[in-house]
């Protein structure tokens with residue numbers, strides 16, 4: 001409208017028609033003011049819409065990452081790369097909404113420009129067609145850049161992991177003590193250089209492609225301006241038409257380059273959206289399990305592992321190899337073996353966090369593969385070596401172990417007292433845990449572990465109670481308290497629902513308290529039985545036992 005006003009203004013001025021010229025000045029001024037005001041109000045709506053969309057995508061990402069019941073995906077490096085990319089997509093959501101709307105406005109403007117150009121000469125809108133060339137080449141360049149970025153995912157993931165390592169107070173201590181800061185910085189620099197190298201090569205390649213498109217438009221632009229002059233010379237167009245053509249052709253070029261940029265962002269967003277949809281489809285397929293058979297209130301047969309083998313996703317090493325075991329209802333079972341023998345893996349498999357690569361896990365006769373993971377999780381209680389430090393109030397940090405009691409202080413205090421540790425005397429349930437809060441209290445490693453133990457003990461009727469290295473962070477007195485608590489809890493679980501208590505420890509004095517002992521070696525069960533049976537067998541267990549007994553005797 002502004003360009004149209006300017007063109008007609010020139011014609012009226014040349015004709016000496018002051019009234020018409022003034023009229024066009026007013027039209028141009030009103031059009032310009034209107035455009036600016038509309039832009040301002042549109043911006044407010046962009047902002048609001050962008051914020052709502054951003055929040056929705058963040059929630060969806062959280063749901064997707066935590067959606068699968070099993071951890072197979074979380075351990076898969078390819079899955080981690082995809083989550084990384086989705087995280088970047090989510091960060092772009094605000095700008096994407098804005099650019100999407102701007103792209104719509106640019107398309108309408110371009111269409112109007114082409115219509116007005118047609119009033120000067122019917123062939124002038126062809127300029128808009130030529131303007132599509134840089135758009136298409138720009139799009140090609142954008143998707144090429146996107147592919148390069150995706151191919152660089154493993155490198156960017158490693159860079160992020162190093163950044164996390166450097167920012168984590170726990171690792172900072174070790175980095176300082178080991179003097180490995182320079183080594184880590186060099187490693188990060190090498191990764192950044194490799195990433196920057198690959199990206200800048202791709203940038204140059206695709207910048208050339210974009211320039212080719214812009215050159216094609218430049219030639220067409222020059223042709224249009226020369227054509228308009230020729231028409232004016234032949235008396236088939238006015239001077240105002242020439243002004244109009246130059247203004248609109250320039251505007252078209254600006255609109256097109258903005259369009260290329262905007263389309264690039266929209267294209268990137270579309271790729272992100274496809275990633276979201278693909279991930280959601282996979283997660284839904286993963287969570288859509290056949291209807292689950294009921295789990296008995298009380299276990300009769302305990303837990304059986306039938307020819308269970310396991311490999312972590314993305315690896316080809318068999319971590320558990322043809323494990324065949326029966327853990328009778330109500331028994332306490334100790335799992336022993338050297339580092340890396342597969343003890344923690346066995347526990348995670350039994351807890352349903354992973355699915356066996358082959359073989360079956362049967363809970364009181366029900367194949368875990370046919371039981372909905374949520375139902376099984378409700379009937380398991382676990383404290384892992386790498387337990388979570390849940391930085392909330394003590395009430396919530398423990399209470400989330402049984403969501404229906406998350407706000408009830410009674411059950412939380414009961415669970416705390418069942419740990420056998422004096423943590424309920426040291427802290428009030430309202431106390432906020434962790435240094436992430438201004439009034440938060442940091443706990444010692446052993447105290448955090450007791451909070452984790454209490455969280456596990458919130459489950460009242462577990463068919464499986466799992467304790468992985470429960471004494472790792474405890475002093476001798478606390479360990480003795482834990483062993484007593486463990487025995488009391490195992491007996492309670494056994495009496496109430498026939499639950500099996502499974503624990504991993506390297507302390508043989510605790511191991512001997514178990515009803516049964518399973519000895520793992522390189523993923524295979526090499527011995528199992530009672531302490532007395534295994535000593536009599538004089539095998540691997542007897543060897544481990546005498547090694548520790550000798551160490552104590554000598555000290």
Ligand SMILES: Nc1ncnc2c1ncn2[C@@H]1O[C@H](COP(=O)(O)OP(=O)(O)OP(=O)(O)O)[C@@H](O)[C@H]1O
Nearest residue numbers: 075312315319337338339340341342343344345346
């Ligand atoms: N998430 C994972 N992805 C790939 N491999 C893994 C993963 N977790 C463990 N492993 C591998 O599986 C093997 C068994 O590990 P696991 O933690 O079960 O052993 P463990 O007997 O509990 O050892 P430790 O006594 O040191 O805790 C190891 O070789 C380990 O490297």
